[in-house]
Amino acid sequence: MRYLPKSDSERRQMLEACSVASAEELFSHLPEAVRLKRPLDLAAGISEYEIVDYFSRRAAENANGYASFLGAGVYHHFRPVLVDTVVSRGEFLTSYTPYQAEISQGTLTAIFEFQSMICQLTGMDVANASMYDGSTAVPEAAMMAVRSTGKGRVLIARSVHPEYREVLRTYALHQGMPVEEFGYLPEAGTIDLEDLDRKMDDLTAAVVVQSPNFFGIVDKLKAAAEIAHRRGALLIVVFTEAVSLGLLEPPADADIVAGELQSFAISPSYGGPYAGIIATRERFVRQMPGRLVGQTTDSRGNRAFCLTLSTREQHIRREKATSNICTNQALIALMATVFMTVYGKQGLRELAEQNLAKAHYLAGRVKPRFSGKFFNEFVAQANKPDEINKALLKKKIIGGLPLGRFYPELADSMLLCATEMSRRADMDVVAGALA
Amino acid sequence: MITKVRPHLSQNEALLFERSSPGKKAYQLPDLDVPPLDPAETLGAENVRAEIPGFPEVSEVEAIRHFTRLSTWNYAIDYGMYPLGSCTMKYNPRINELVARIEGLAWAHPYQPEALAQGSMEVMARLEAALAEITGMDAVTLQPAAGAHGELTGILLIRALLEKRGNPRKKILIPDSAHGTNPATAAIAGYAVENIASSATGVLDVGALAQLVDRDVAALMVTNPNTLGVFEENIMQAAEILHAKGAMLYMDGANMNALVGIARPGDFGVDVLHLNLHKTFSTPHGGGGPGAGPVAVKKVFEPFLPVPRLKRSGKKWAYDYRRKHSIGRVRAFYGNFGVLVRALAYILAHGGPGLRNATVDAVLNAVYVRKKLEPYFDLPYTSPNMHEVVFSDERQAKAGVRTGDLAKRLIDYGFHPYTVSFPLIVRGALMIEPTETEGKIELDQFIEAMISIAKEVETDPQLVKNAPYGTRTSRVDEVTAARKPVLRWKPA
Numbered sequence: 016m017r018y019l020p021k022s023d024s025e026r027r028q029m030l031e032a033c034s035v036a037s038a039e040e041l042f043s044h045l046p047e048a049v050r051l052k053r054p055l056d057l058a059a060g061i062s063e064y065e066i067v068d069y070f071s072r073r074a075a076e077n078a079n080g081y082a083s084f085l086g087a088g089v090y091h092h093f094r095p096v097l098v099d100t101v102v103s104r105g106e107f108l109t110s111y112t113p114y115q116a117e118i119s120q121g122t123l124t125a126i127f128e129f130q131s132m133i134c135q136l137t138g139m140d141v142a143n144a145s146m147y148d149g150s151t152a153v154p155e156a157a158m159m160a161v162r163s164t165g166k167g168r169v170l171i172a173r174s175v176h177p178e179y180r181e182v183l184r185t186y187a188l189h190q191g192m193p194v195e196e197f198g199y200l201p202e203a204g205t206i207d208l209e210d211l212d213r214k215m216d217d218l219t220a221a222v223v224v225q226s227p228n229f230f231g232i233v234d235k236l237k238a239a240a241e242i243a244h245r246r247g248a249l250l251i252v253v254f255t256e257a258v259s260l261g262l263l264e265p266p267a268d269a270d271i272v273a274g275e276l277q278s279f280a281i282s283p284s285y286g287g288p289y290a291g292i293i294a295t296r297e298r299f300v301r302q303m304p305g306r307l308v309g310q311t312t313d314s315r316g317n318r319a320f321c322l323t324l325s326t327r328e329q330h331i332r333r334e335k336a337t338s339n340i341c342t343n344q345a346l347i348a349l350m351a352t353v354f355m356t357v358y359g360k361q362g363l364r365e366l367a368e369q370n371l372a373k374a375h376y377l378a379g380r381v382k383p384r385f386s387g388k389f390f391n392e393f394v395a396q397a398n399k400p401d402e403i404n405k406a407l408l409k410k411k412i413i414g415g416l417p418l419g420r421f422y423p424e425l426a427d428s429m430l431l432c433a434t435e436m437s438r439r440a441d442m443d444v445v446a447g448a449l450a
Numbered sequence: 451m452i453t454k455v456r457p458h459l460s461q462n463e464a465l466l467f468e469r470s471s472p473g474k475k476a477y478q479l480p481d482l483d484v485p486p487l488d489p490a491e492t493l494g495a496e497n498v499r500a501e502i503p504g505f506p507e508v509s510e511v512e513a514i515r516h517f518t519r520l521s522t523w524n525y526a527i528d529y530g531m532y533p534l535g536s537c538t539m540k541y542n543p544r545i546n547e548l549v550a551r552i553e554g555l556a557w558a559h560p561y562q563p564e565a566l567a568q569g570s571m572e573v574m575a576r577l578e579a580a581l582a583e584i585t586g587m588d589a590v591t592l593q594p595a596a597g598a599h600g601e602l603t604g605i606l607l608i609r610a611l612l613e614k615r616g617n618p619r620k621k622i623l624i625p626d627s628a629h630g631t632n633p634a635t636a637a638i639a640g641y642a643v644e645n646i647a648s649s650a651t652g653v654l655d656v657g658a659l660a661q662l663v664d665r666d667v668a669a670l671m672v673t674n675p676n677t678l679g680v681f682e683e684n685i686m687q688a689a690e691i692l693h694a695k696g697a698m699l700y701m702d703g704a705n706m707n708a709l710v711g712i713a714r715p716g717d718f719g720v721d722v723l724h725l726n727l728h729k730t731f732s733t734p735h736g737g738g739g740p741g742a743g744p745v746a747v748k749k750v751f752e753p754f755l756p757v758p759r760l761k762r763s764g765k766k767w768a769y770d771y772r773r774k775h776s777i778g779r780v781r782a783f784y785g786n787f788g789v790l791v792r793a794l795a796y797i798l799a800h801g802g803p804g805l806r807n808a809t810v811d812a813v814l815n816a817v818y819v820r821k822k823l824e825p826y827f828d829l830p831y832t833s834p835n836m837h838e839v840v841f842s843d844e845r846q847a848k849a850g851v852r853t854g855d856l857a858k859r860l861i862d863y864g865f866h867p868y869t870v871s872f873p874l875i876v877r878g879a880l881m882i883e884p885t886e887t888e889g890k891i892e893l894d895q896f897i898e899a900m901i902s903i904a905k906e907v908e909t910d911p912q913l914v915k916n917a918p919y920g921t922r923t924s925r926v927d928e929v930t931a932a933r934k935p936v937l938r939w940k941p942a
Contacts, residue, residue, distance in 0.1 A: 286783025346736025
């Protein structure tokens with residue numbers, strides 16, 4: 016087999032050196048009852064050509080050549096070529112977690128730059144080296160707020176991504192962390208501050224708000240922060256569309272930011288792998304989950320980087336750790352780092368402005384459901400969204416996400432997203448179908 | 451004498467921010483085909499930021515040189531043996547990278563209509579079936595993003611079943627040789643952790659287990675083979691003890707690389723286990739992730755698996771969201787799909803017999819290393835080992851040289867260190883896992899290096915204590931890093 020480098024004669028020499036008569040003897044200490052007495056019921060191995068053929072056929076069974084107006088947490092942005100060039104280097108791709116700092120400076124330096132850029136984007140003081148994704152960053156942020164405040168309850172806006180809320184509920188169930196939701200304004204699509212204020216109490220550890228929210232709307236973070244802070248709770252700000260940070264005010268009122276970086280050159284890839292982040296204020300750093308890279312020096316006095324503050328982590332702290340996370344999304348975070356480097360200060364803003372212009376062009380030709388200000392996605396009124404989408408598919412267009420599944424009250428609407436990759440001609444077709 | 455390495459030249463590299471200068475560009479956007487907008491007017495001036503302070507501006511040439519230069523400061527499997535015990539650093543086939551990037555898979559949106567996602571769903575269904583066969587379990591969820599995430603999912607499944615039976619119970623038992631993620635996971639799932647001391651031979655003490663298991667114990671979390679690389683010979687007995695009291699056997703599948711094709715957890719009493727696709731199934735570690743941590747379960751746990759579940763509907767795949775006993779979602783969407791593609795490509799490449807051959811080579815390599823190094827290093831547990839072997843630094847410690855020093859010296863010989871100071875039950879552990887990826891030539895060089903270092907400890911311990919010398923970065927001051935954390939770049 017091509018992945019096994021030994022010749023038969025080398026195997027024999029090694030068995031001999033171990034005073035073992037046959038390969039089977041290597042397993043003779045296993046109790047008879049546990050041994051598998053038959054071959055695995057899996058087909059024989061296949062060649063590279065056949066593997067490519069198999070996956071090409073599967074890919075052909077998916078959508079191919081469609082324009083898509085889906086967003087809802089996963090966005091179609093162009094991936095600069097440099098991104099795959101860099102992450103395909105074996106030194107990044109085939110290395111482990113950088114515990115041995117002397118021979119891991121490449122990964123460590125890149126993570127340090129990643130942490131720095133996430134801080135610049137979010138306006139926070141510290142950012143970790145990544146979480147699994149945005150959806151799992153939310154419960155990790157909530158647990159962090161619980162540890163930091165000594166309170167237990169979490170209030171989350173209904174305008175946070177519905178699947179993120181589901182994940183929070185799964186994590187919260189056995190932690191004595193009750194989760195309650197508060198609503199959004201039916202006209203504006205922004206959070207209902209009165210509802211939040213009503214549900215707030217002194218036992219609440221965190222208020223969780225997404226901006227731009229699930230409906231694409233820039234939400235009222237300042238007002239949410241005031242309400243949360245007045246009762247001693249922390250404000251957790253969630254984002255799913257990282258490109259918006261190129262244009263929008265950073266969530267400076269947040270105590271913790273929990274976000275998803277998929278927009279930064281990470282393929283949609285049918286839902287993952289992506290990269291989540293948690294960023295926060297300096298005073299909460301000891302309660303943060305996940306790896307952190309810090310700057311230091313080597314014995315010759317040169318600048319060097321290493322993993323640090325690991326007494327928060329499971330391999331040192333075991334059941335008292337801030338999280339059970341070990342493997343994170345380092346290579347995906349590197350993709351985002353290269354993306355941020357390629358676009359840079361001007362480019363990210365220009366990219367965000369293009370997204371804004373495209374989405375508003377489309378919105379101008381349909382009936383937006385909410386009056387709130389939005390970035391690159393919005394809810395459009397659509398009498399029978401499934402039928403509209405069916406008609407669009409015939410024109411090789413995947414329309415917006417029908418919202419009835421997540422919001423029964425919005426069954427007559429769909430969530431549409433336009434990015435720099437959306438063509439005007441396709442948007443005109445979508446607008447026509449929705450008219 | 452060090453024969454494997456020679457010095458290598460590359461530029462020192464500043465941080466991106468230090469290369470930045472206003473107006474440099476590495477991008478060009480197409481012209482807008484719609485009217486431009488004034489952001490302040492559209493979004494409200496109060497919502498628009500002035501700039502991103504400190505964000506870099508570099509050219510395309512500088513960008514590629516920056517990351518290429520940084521990359522050369524890393525060691526990698528592609529450079530050589532990476533014997534990190536318990537991490538299973540095996541070759542990452544490049545074909546896996548290629549197929550994961552095929553457009554129809556890489557650009558699939560998780561919310562595209564099921565009718566236009568049949569290829570992705572088929573890939574997942576096929577992987578679920580293959581993993582069920584390999585583990586001897588009845589059902590698999592691919593949703594968890596990594597090993598620890600799989601552990602959490604698994605323990606939540608156990609909790610859900612026990613709850614349905616009337617009592618979720620209070621404790622999880624964990625051997626003292628376990629990975630740190632096990633106790634951390636149990637705590638997140640709302641359980642108290644009780645440690646079990648390993649027996650004198652380094653395996654589960656079933657006598658002690660029998661005394662500990664009562665109606666408060668929800669499960670035992672066990673890694674098999676354990677972190678000493680030793681198969682838990684009493685695993686079936688342990689399962690009986692647990693099951694007799696209504697408790698469950700959870701297996702951490704981190705070391706599945708020793709068992710594929712040889713023995714199946716489902717056949718030796720395991721109720722729930724997770725796999726690390728980035729270990730056993732060759733998906734790249736990528737400097738710390740991404741991974742994937744599928745969870746395989748016995749039939750009785752199937753109703754509790756995370757939503758959605760794949761189901762066959764006529765000739766098509768569909769998602770089933772209506773499952774009232776489900777623990778809910780552990781992650782948005784369906785899992786780290788791109789990682790799942792790579793793992794399936796690996797399984798297809800090996801095939802059934804090939805996977806078993808890989809296991810045999812992995813075990814042979816570890817047994818060979820043990821045999822060759824036993825005369826030079828202390829071996830605290832002498833039971834037969836499988837895919838990894840754990841020595842202690844006891845002999846070298848007499849000369850004041852510890853496992854961490856030996857590891858740093860190994861770098862000078864052109865190898866990545868083994869896992870240092872783990873498992874905790876071995877004082878000064880050297881945990882070595884070669885994996886099946888190493889051929890005899892590389893292994894012999896590694897063995898030679900280890901023997902040479904053992905001799906250096908006798909003749910010149912200080913040489914070893916100050917290592918490494920050949921790296922561009924010498925020993926890194928981790929203490930200062932933690933005492934005065936500098937976690938982001940700031941302008942001078």
